[in-house]
Every structure is written in C-alpha cells, then in structure tokens.
Amino acid sequence: VLCPVVCVDEFADKAAEGDDCPVLVPIENELNTQAAQIPVTIITGYLGAGKTTLLNYILTEQHNKRIAVILNEFGEGSALEKSLAVSQAGELYEEWLELRNGCLCCSVKDNGLKAIENLMEKKGKFDYILLETTGLADPGAVASMFWVDAELGSDIYLDGIVTVIDAKYAMQHLTEEKPEGQINEAARQIALADLAIINKTDLVGEEELCRLREVVRSTNGLVRIIETQKSRVDLSSVLDLHSFDSKAGASLQEKLLHIQTTQPHLDKSIVTVTFEVPGCISEERLNVFIQNLLWEKTIKNKTGLLMNVIRLKGILSIQNKPQKVILQSVHELYDLEETPQIWDSEEPRISRLVFIGKNLDKGILEELFITTVLNQTSNTFTFSNKDENCF
Numbered sequence: 001v002l003c004p005v006v007c008v009d010e011f012a013d014k015a016a017e018g019d020d021c022p023v024l025v026p027i028e029n030e031l032n033t034q035a036a037q038i039p040v041t042i043i044t045g046y047l048g049a050g051k052t053t054l055l056n057y058i059l060t061e062q063h064n065k066r067i068a069v070i071l072n073e074f075g076e077g078s079a080l081e082k083s084l085a086v087s088q089a090g091e092l093y094e095e096w097l098e099l100r101n102g103c104l105c106c107s108v109k110d111n112g113l114k115a116i117e118n119l120m121e122k123k124g125k126f127d128y129i130l131l132e133t134t135g136l137a138d139p140g141a142v143a144s145m146f147w148v149d150a151e152l153g154s155d156i157y158l159d160g161i162v163t164v165i166d167a168k169y170a171m172q173h174l175t176e177e178k179p180e181g182q183i184n185e186a187a188r189q190i191a192l193a194d195l196a197i198i199n200k201t202d203l204v205g206e207e208e209l210c211r212l213r214e215v216v217r218s219t220n221g222l223v224r225i226i227e228t229q230k231s232r233v234d235l236s237s238v239l240d241l242h243s244f245d246s247k248a249g250a251s252l253q254e255k256l257l258h259i260q261t262t263q264p265h266l267d268k269s270i271v272t273v274t275f276e277v278p279g280c281i282s283e284e285r286l287n288v289f290i291q292n293l294l295w296e297k298t299i300k301n302k303t304g305l306l307m308n309v310i311r312l313k314g315i316l317s318i319q320n321k322p323q324k325v326i327l328q329s330v331h332e333l334y335d336l337e338e339t340p341q342i343w344d345s346e347e348p349r350i351s352r353l354v355f356i357g358k359n360l361d362k363g364i365l366e367e368l369f370i371t372t373v374l375n376q377t378s379n380t381f382t383f384s385n386k387d388e389n390c391f
C-alpha cells in the first residue's frame, strides 16, 4: 500500500539509505499535494454482515496510519441533529451535525465534511478515515457527501466503497420483495461497491457460495469480489483504491475491456449494462445525455419502466481532448475528469461505458447515447483515430 503521508517520510529515509525508489521521484510535487488529502473509505453492508469486524481488523493490522473511524447514523430517522462519532486511538469523540431539513443529500453534504474538518483542527490530522454506515443506509447518499470537486479544496476525498456481504443471509435479503419503485437496500449496496467482501464463508457450502457469487457478479459487473472469514482481507485490496479519481484511469480502462452486460438474476433486479461506441463525442451533448439519464429520469425500458442508474463509469474519447476522460457517477452526481493517459496515435478512439442500475435496457441506452452525443455533422458511427471529429 502506498500511503502518501507515510511515503513522504519513508521516501526520505529510503533515499538516505540509498534504496532506489524511482517511481516516486518525478511526481514529488504531486505527492506533496496529495499528502494534504485524506482518503475516506465507506464500509457498508447489510445488518450484521461483518462491517465492524472489518473495521477492527483494519485497525489492528494497520499500524503506520492514524485512522479515524466514523460511525454513520445519518441515514436514520429525521431528527434535526445527528451526532458523528469518531474514534481515534481507542478514544471516542463526538461532533454534532445540524441537518437543515432532514434531507440527507442537501444538508449533510457540507456539514459532514465540516464536522470532520473541525475535528481534525481540534485533534490533529488523520491519515485515513473509515466510515461504517448503518446496515440499511444508502451508501450512495453517504458517498455523495465526500465526493466533492477537487477545486473546492477539501482535505478529504472519497477513496472507495466497500460492501460486506453475509454469505449466509445475503440471498434472503436480496430476494426480499420491496414496494413498487423501491430498490432493495442489500442490492443497492452491492451495486455501489468498488469492492465486495463475501464474509462468513465458514457458514455456507461451496454451492451456496457459488450462487451468491453469481448474483453479486450479475448485479455489479465492475466490482472486485473477495471471500473472507471474520472479514480478514489483505489491506491493500481495501485501502487506497482511488476508485473515484483519475488515478484509476489505466486500471479502469483495463477493467472496462472485460465487462459484459449481465442478465437479471433475481426478479426485477439490478443489472450491469455496457457498450462501446467508436469515434469522438461532444462534451456538451454528453452532458445532455447524462443529465437526462440521471436528473430528468424520464428514460424508459421496453416495458415502460423508468431506468434508474445507480452507478456509472466510463472511459471516453472526447472531441478536442488528447487525453482519455473518465466519467464517474453515483446517483445524481457525476464528474468528468481528464486522465494522464493520452490516446495513442495507433489506438482506435472509443468510448466505453458501464451502467449499473434497475430496469436498464442496453439497446435503448446505446441508441440514445449515439443519437445524443455523436457529432451531428457526421452520419456514420465509424471513425478512425485520425478522424477530424476528434481534433
């Protein structure tokens, strides 16, 4: 694990010892700015899945970071004040948050960040923040609170969403019928995960485990799946994932190449849909496409049900941009960010998208994307990388 804060010191020590550390040298500036930013990993999962067990495991395994743990109660009830409990080195601190109108997305977003920043002012900086949500929480709402534009200059950035899944009871939770229009919480937590930890494998047989693995995969085609007992997992697969920033660029692109559109496993369940479109797209019209999909929410599938996109990722080829661009979205928030990777002159320029959500129809989404975002002056969808539309 490369922890920026620790590395700055370690790097100096190593350099003094004469150990070569070639990767770090050219990006020293970047490292310095990073040192100021603290990652937040959201740990979610249904009631009793093993979230606290995971937290405790991380805290006992990880000795060189000052880790703050936040227990999140935001999702519950509508009280106007919520406390934010932060434990650090065994001591528990409490900060109070004021919720202006009980709406999580509108009021906690600034307050939650502020509370953590206040706390750091009082108690000194942390290197890492772990946030455990309550079992029924929507991790998307919690994630939105930490997923702020780099330009806002926050000290904190969202590193990843980890969902702990109970090998024994997950199937039961996932098949629970919800009122029309409502999303099953357990399924939503899997849909949003960057890492899925199937825990308590000691309680099930291989056949049961295999079935669950398939359901998780069919729900979220992008997620990395790890199986554990007592949430014991290699920390490098949980921390410093960079799932929401352009550092994930190269690995995301690699990943997207292997994703396939999935079939719903459970009735009306969440699926992953993916497609690629060659050529270069207009950024302006891309925004129209995304906003129609995520904000207007008027796009229907073949049976007339509204599509509900929970998570969206993509690597895009945008007009007049030599760099590959990453698209990320959680619920209604989205972000386009240039990666350091330049389109190779030999490489075909292609946009690849992955949608995770409910009632998604690949054909309809793909057609809508093509008609909305491709340059209207062209009436063919096949471009070469030398195509004038790209520059």
Ligand SMILES: Nc1nc2c(ncn2[C@@H]2O[C@H](COP(=O)(O)OP(=O)(O)OP(=O)(O)O)[C@@H](O)[C@H]2O)c(=O)[nH]1
Residues within 6 Å of the ligand: 045, 046, 047, 048, 049, 050, 051, 052, 053, 054, 134, 135, 164, 199, 200, 201, 202, 203, 228, 229, 230, 231
């Ligand atoms: N058999 C078995 N039990 C486990 C395993 N991991 C955790 N447990 C137990 O499961 C129970 C719930 O674990 P927690 O870590 O508290 O789960 P949680 O997700 O934090 O629970 P809530 O915060 O209440 O939603 C505890 O009694 C754990 O000891 C496992 O791998 N196998």
Ligand SMILES: [Zn+2]
Residues within 6 Å of the ligand: 051, 052, 053, 132
């Ligand atoms: Zn817990």
